[in-house]
Amino acid sequence: MTDLHPTLRAVTDRIIARSRDTRTDYLRRMDDAATNRPGRAKLSCANWAHAFAGAPVKDKLTAMTGSQPNLGIVTAYNDMLSAHQPFERFPNIVRQAVREVNATAQVAGGTPAMCDGVTQGRPGMELSLFSRDVIAMSTAVALTHDAFDAALCLGVCDKIVPGLFMGSLAFGHLPVVFAPAGPMPSGIPNAEKARVRALYAQNKVDRATLLESEVASYHSPGTCTFYGTANSNQMMMEVIGLHLPSTAFVHPDTGLRDALTAAAAKRAVELARSGEGRMSRVVDEKSIINAIIALLATGGSTNHAIHLVAMARSAGVLIDWTDLDELSSCTPLLARVYPNGSADVNAFQAAGGVAFVVRELAESGHLHTDVTTVMGEGLEAYYQEPVLDENGKLVWCDGVTESLDPDILRPVSDPFQKDGGLxxxxxxxxxxxxxxxxxxxxxxxxxxxxxxxxxxxxxxxxxxxxxxxxxxxxxxxxxxxxxxxxxxxxxxxxxxxxxxxxxxxxxxxxxxxxxxxxxxxxxxxxxxxxxxxxxxxxxxxxxxxxxxxxxxxxxxxxxxxxxxxRPCAPRTEASLQTASWGYGRELFGAFRHVVGSAEEGASVVFAQPPAGPPGTDTPPDPNVVDRTMDA
The missing domain is CATH 3.50.30.80 (IlvD/EDD C-terminal domain-like)
Structure with a gap:
């Protein structure tokens, strides 16, 4: 087994030491919840009857046995996000899949899902980051019915996956699997899209020309194909081990995507029956660091300098920008995907995709391999890629061991640059x-x-x-x-x-x-x-x-x-009023008042330390990084 890179080892040790108290407290709470029996075992008959009152007869009969897993689906479906439009039909795929293994599945609840592509430059963008914590809260509302043995999260885009992740970790005593929808097919080249935008900014082309270009780029169901926050989300869920392997960049509305969605649901049921793969054990210091490394190695979204901090704190793990900077210094840049290159995520997937990146990083000592995933122990399963055989059955094969396009994807031995670029x-x-x-x-x-x-x-x-x-x-x-x-x-x-x-x-x-x-x-x-x-x-x-x-x-x-x-310049009254009222912004005044700083994750969830249970000390404030641990 390849030794870890020394910088990776040093940063890991520092984060583990810094997080000792908050991580211990989190695991204690999750362990307590895990020993409190599944929801179906402690809900009263009236409670349980309410939970299945609207279910089909077959599902009611399965539920009435009291012995079969019930899968809670948390969905961020809406028609506004092209990436989330395919989720409209996923619940039926999931229900049918788990019936085949004598289990049940229910949509536990929905979360809001904003499209930043629609709100860019508009007042609604000022609700965008706060929507992440709203999503975390709404995920908790969905799962707090306590009627589920595992959860399946359906989300893709910018704030949605971090919010689902944060909310699910409050139920980390359960297995949780994330199921994506995949990217849209490639449209016009990204360089051409950027060229037309620049011309429009200089008044050299009219709005009709700009709209024609944008429609040719964003043209069908699926994630936007540049490597922004949405696609960075999918890559990280895979590397953390909450996806099935190589599922991030399979197109929607295909037989392979449907098979992967069904397989994700069945895997969640398997984990519920075995008692393995609890989210609190999948997400730990090492898996969070793996996500950071993979983000840096692929030139991913800067938004995750905020999101990852908040996501980690949901599991009791304390990271900051010094950690990201030091990890970047030892992480080779392996991918050139727009805006860091001209290729899109479909070309990245064709060149080798996440499976190639995981193999390269793991085998060179740039990832922790002693981790737990929804597939079991280690990362070897994530070197694989799914295909449908001649009978339409989902099977797994080894991913490529050499990049199929070195202009897009390279090995650790020949990176685009020696550091991660953040x-x-x-x-x-x-x-x-x-x-x-x-x-x-x-x-x-x-x-x-x-x-x-x-x-x-x-x-x-x-x-x-x-x-x-x-x-x-x-x-x-x-x-x-x-x-x-x-x-x-x-x-x-x-x-x-x-x-x-x-x-x-x-x-x-x-x-x-x-x-x-x-x-x-x-x-x-x-x-x-x-x-x-x-x-x-x-x-x-x-x-x-x-x-x-x-x-x-x-x-x-x-x-x-x-x-x-010098004195600080005052904020103008006009600026204050604009930010405070209209387009729903007045509803988020309390959020603006208590939110933490960007380096603390810009979260309202962790703006105050959680109170410990009666008779215990309050755990340390997760907003305070103890630098004495770093020496």
């Missing part, structure tokens, strides 16, 4: 993350005068007026979780790209998010502390020289000795 930058402006895997080396270091804005709209207007046609660091503040829910600011991407293409040095600094599709211009994002919490970004003035140097890990203000003594 870096921590820090200094006078605080701590932020930057994804450099899609940024050419000559564009990464920027030192230029700041242009300061308090809204995305103001920054775009300045671009349209030609005020940003120069070397510039665009500073956009009051975009953090406390200010307005921390929206993605992807609508700025075409404008920033145009400035760079005109030959100017350009960078973006914000306490908001950019996008899971962060692209070719350097962007220091998730800056903490945020402006509304007194973060130094509120002290920056137009014309200040800001230096962003991801190679040295620097984000600072140059030649301003009194910077730390």
């Amino acid at each position: 870096r921590l930058v820090q200094g006078a402006l605080g701590r932020a993350v930057i994804k450099v895997s899609a940024v050419k080396p000559e564009h990464r270091v920027v030192e230029a005068p700041a242009a300061v804005f308090d809204s995305q709209e103001a920054a775009l207007e300045a671009f349209k007026q030609g005020q940003l046609d120069r070397d510039v660091v665009v500073v956009l503040r009051f975009q953090g979780p406390k200010a307005n829910g921390m929206p993605e600011l992807h609508s700025l991407s075409p404008a920033l790209s145009v400035i760079q293409d005109r030959g100017f040095k350009v960078a973006f600094v914000t306490d908001g998010r950019m996008s899971g599709a962060s692209g070719k211009t350097p962007a220091a994002i998730h800056l903490s502390p945020e402006a509304l919490a007194g973060g130094p970004i509120a002290r920056v003035r137009d014309g200040d020289i800001v230096r962003l140097d991801p190679d040295r890990g620097e984000l600072t203000v140059v030649g301003c000795p009194d910077f730390a003594e």
Whole structure:
């Protein structure tokens, strides 16, 4: 067995030590729940009758035996998300599959599922990140009926999978399997889509031309085919071991996808009967680290610098951006998928996909292999790929051992670059993350005068007026979780790209998010502390020289000795009112008040430490990272 990379081992030991108390408390609670018998054994007859009152007769008869597993389905189905539209028919596939093994399945509940592609640049984007914690809460509401022996989660996109993950971990005494829907077939090339967007930003093509391009790109059921947050989610669920192997990027509405969905349901029933594969044991320090490594190795979404922190804390595991930065330093970049290259996820899958990545990383000492998955012990099952045999039966075969397209996917021995491309930058402006895997080396270091804005709209207007046609660091503040829910600011991407293409040095600094599709211009994002919490970004003035140097890990203000003594700029009343009212934003005032910082996962779930049961000490606050453990 290959030895672990020494940096991976050191970071793992540090996280385990830091998480000792919170992880122990979490496992104690899950163990207590596991010894409290399945729901069907403790619900009264009236309770149990209510649970199956609307079920078909065959399912009622199975349930009345009191001895067969009942699978709870938590679904994020809606028609608005192309990736989630296929889930409309999944519950029937699942019900029929488990009947074949003498079990039952019920839709326990649904969760909201926003499409960031629809809300980009719109007021609704300010609810996007908060929707993750709403999804976690609604998952808990669904499963709290306590009538289930296992759960099957149906979700794909940006906040949905992290929310399902967080909510399910509150029921980590159960086996939980995640079943995706897969990507849409490839549309127009991603480079062509980006080209038309840039032309539209410069008023060189009309809206009809832009719409024609976008429709040719997003054109059918399935996940958008670029490697943003949604597809990063699917890759990570696989590496963590909550998917069946190689299921992430199989197209919807195919015989293979239906067979995989049925197999996932049957596997959840098997785990319920055996008592193995509890989610609390699948998700631990090592599996979380595996997810981070795989994200870095494939150039995945920057959103997970926030999501993974919150997801890990749901299992009592404490990670921070220093951990991500150090893991990135030892993780080879194995994939070039848009926006880190021109290929889409379908080409990535054809070249070898997740199975190839897992094998390469595991066999080179870049993944922990002593882990538990829904398939059992170890990661070897995740080297496999599913196919249908001549009789239409699902079978598993070995995945490719050599990349079928080295322009898209490479081995550890010949990576695209030696590090993962996600870096921590820090200094006078605080701590932020930057994804450099899609940024050419000559564009990464920027030192230029700041242009300061308090809204995305103001920054775009300045671009349209030609005020940003120069070397510039665009500073956009009051975009953090406390200010307005921390929206993605992807609508700025075409404008920033145009400035760079005109030959100017350009960078973006914000306490908001950019996008899971962060692209070719350097962007220091998730800056903490945020402006509304007194973060130094509120002290920056137009014309200040800001230096962003991801190679040295620097984000600072140059030649301003009194910077730390400056008063923070106040938030304008207009900005406050816009963020507080309309499009449902008034309903989330309490969230903005209590939410944690970006580096703490920007969560309301973990804004306060959970109280221990009567007679025990309250566990440590999971929002506080004890640096004494790091020595």
